[in-house]
Amino acid sequence: MQPPELSLAGKLxxxxxxxxxxxxxxxxxxxxxxLGLLALAGLPWIIFEYGEGLADLSLLEWSFMLLLALLLWRHIRYCQHFATGIWRGLNRLLMCQGVMVVLGLVTVGLLIYVMAETRDLQELPRYLLQDDPISKFLSFGSVLLAVYLAAPTAATESFRATEAMPARVEPSVSAMAKEASL
Structure with missing residues (x-):
């Protein structure tokens, strides 16, 4: 049973x-x-913050770069295995990074709210500009988690649809059926 057709105002x-x-x-x-693109493009400025090249890197930053390279290799391999394609794989990667940036911004917003409620709003700029290892660990961890989660886990729908469609099968007529039709 089909629903009744909409009026012109309803269609508009x-x-x-x-x-x-x-x-x-x-x-x-x-x-x-x-947001995901900006997060990935900003990584060199976060890692090489003092401008001294490789002498600037801490053990945390070295391990982050190694893990990031391994996770990107994993992401590319899964994209190849599931026939996702380079642009869909990049889209997934940047969307996951963008979601992690939004989660980070929500966390900072909650921190500002809590500090405003406790009347410590003057301490907020000092706290946010502080270079502590926990905030670096969390920011690097969120980037690595987003790259890990961005890897495809199944073949895309278009690939499965073309694979699942059977070839057109022509009916075969047996010799006995041919004799019966004569």
Whole structure:
């Protein structure tokens, strides 16, 4: 049973809703993608913060770069194995990074809220600019977690759809059926 057709006003309203949902989905995807790109592009400035080259790196930063290289290799291998493609794999990677950046911003926002409630708002800039190993460990850990989670886990839908469609099978007519039709 088919639903009744919408009036002209209903069709316009439905089209406007679909268009706005598409626009919001595009803005969400674009902003997460851009945040992820900025997070990955900002890594060299976080790692080489003093500008002294490789002599600047701590053990934490060396281990982060090694783990990041291994996780990126894993990501590329899984993209090849599941036939995801370079652009879909990059999209997944940047979207996961963007989600981690949003989670970090929410955490900083909650920290600001708690400090504002306890009247320690003057201490906030000093606390945020402080270079402690725990914040570096958390920021590097969130990047590594996002790269780990971005690896594909199954083949894409388009690949499975083309693989699952059987070839057209022509019916065969037996010799006995041919004789019966004569």
């Amino acid at each position: 309203d439905n089209g406007l809703t679909k268009g706005l949902c598409l626009l919001l989905r595009g803005l969400r995807t674009g902003s997460l993608w851009l």
